[in-house]
Amino acid sequence: MPARRAVNYACPIRDVLDRIGDAWSLLVLIELRNGPCRFNALRRVIDGISQRMLSVTLRHLERDGLVTRTVLPLAPPQVEYALTPMGQSLIETVEPMRLWAEINQNAVRESRAAFDAKLAQMA
Amino acid sequence: MPARRAVNYACPIRDVLDRIGDAWSLLVLIELRNGPCRFNALRRVIDGISQRMLSVTLRHLERDGLVTRTVLPLAPPQVEYALTPMGQSLIETVEPMRLWAEINQNAVRESRAAFDAKLAQMA
DNA sequence: CAGCATCCTTCCGGATACTG
DNA sequence: CAGTATCCGGAAGGATGCTG
Numbered sequence: 001m002p003a004r005r006a007v008n009y010a011c012p013i014r015d016v017l018d019r020i021g022d023a024w025s026l027l028v029l030i031e032l033r034n035g036p037c038r039f040n041a042l043r044r045v046i047d048g049i050s051q052r053m054l055s056v057t058l059r060h061l062e063r064d065g066l067v068t069r070t071v072l073p074l075a076p077p078q079v080e081y082a083l084t085p086m087g088q089s090l091i092e093t094v095e096p097m098r099l100w101a102e103i104n105q106n107a108v109r110e111s112r113a114a115f116d117a118k119l120a121q122m123a
Numbered sequence: 124m125p126a127r128r129a130v131n132y133a134c135p136i137r138d139v140l141d142r143i144g145d146a147w148s149l150l151v152l153i154e155l156r157n158g159p160c161r162f163n164a165l166r167r168v169i170d171g172i173s174q175r176m177l178s179v180t181l182r183h184l185e186r187d188g189l190v191t192r193t194v195l196p197l198a199p200p201q202v203e204y205a206l207t208p209m210g211q212s213l214i215e216t217v218e219p220m221r222l223w224a225e226i227n228q229n230a231v232r233e234s235r236a237a238f239d240a241k242l243a244q245m246a
Numbered sequence: 247c248a249g250c251a252t253c254c255t256t257c258c259g260g261a262t263a264c265t266g
Numbered sequence: 267c268a269g270t271a272t273c274c275g276g277a278a279g280g281a282t283g284c285t286g
Contacts, residue, residue, distance in 0.1 A: 012224040013149070013217070015231065021144030022278095026136070039248050050280055055249060065234030076247045077286080086227060093219040094136070100216040101135040104209055108138065111188030146259095162268050173260055178269060199267045200266080250285080258277080265270075 019064060020094070024049055024057045029083065029091050032067060036082035066090060142187060143217070147172055147180045152206065152214050155190060159205035189213060 020026045027046050031037065037045075043054050058081060061067040066087035072078040083091075143149045150169050154160065160168075166177050181204060184190040189210035195201040206214075 011150070012228045013221045014146075015228060016220055016224045017140075017144055017149065021140050023137075026140065027134070051249075052281090053279070056279090063235050063238040064231050079248060086230060090220075090223055090227075093223040096216040096219055097139055097213075098136045100213055101139045104213075105135045105138060107209060108187050112186050115186040115188075174269075175261090176259065179259090202268060251283085253282085255280085256278085260275090261273085263272085
């Protein structure tokens, strides 16, 4: 999507949404708020995530400097993921949105139902 | 992706991200902050959006009660889109994230560059 | 344990053509 | 003007199998 990219790059907030807008990144960040966590532990607690997507997601987050990845010199090897200060601060900015979602989720649901009902009625 | 949905439904904030996380919704909402706007006017000002995606995006936003769609009884027909109070309030919750993006965009860029450099070096 | 590589399906979204 | 309908290519992502 070449056209979209042009827009993205012009808008810094798109960078953020491209990261936490995907299905899993935010869930991973939120989970890491409870403290450092290992790969398979994350996988167990984030219900429904595939190994591949957890891997990809963590790599993205690490690349962006939102989480750290530390390999513990053990056998069997252990890898611990943790929030960086930047990752921590990002999560906090999402809080207003989370509040909005809680407050308005019923209104949104009702709006959708009304919209769908009107559509069905026309058909 | 059945597993993912299970997670979505459990987390209200995922509903929000599913709406404004896509490429265009947020841009449309932001544009409408300047006041009501017509279809092709939006299309012109939102660089790179296709007619199809603008149509789809507006429909979603309308369904969720974030924008209104009013048909003016004219010839040729005119349709005006405008923010609802709920849409307005949603945009405002994004402001902290936008600020974060501005403040941290350099740090993120540097982190990415460092990450990529380290990868290239290993190969 | 913590992943990467591959295959294969699904689905998003652009291009195009047509309507009220 | 403001869309809808159809087609189609490319990317996202699940499943599976294999490594250090």
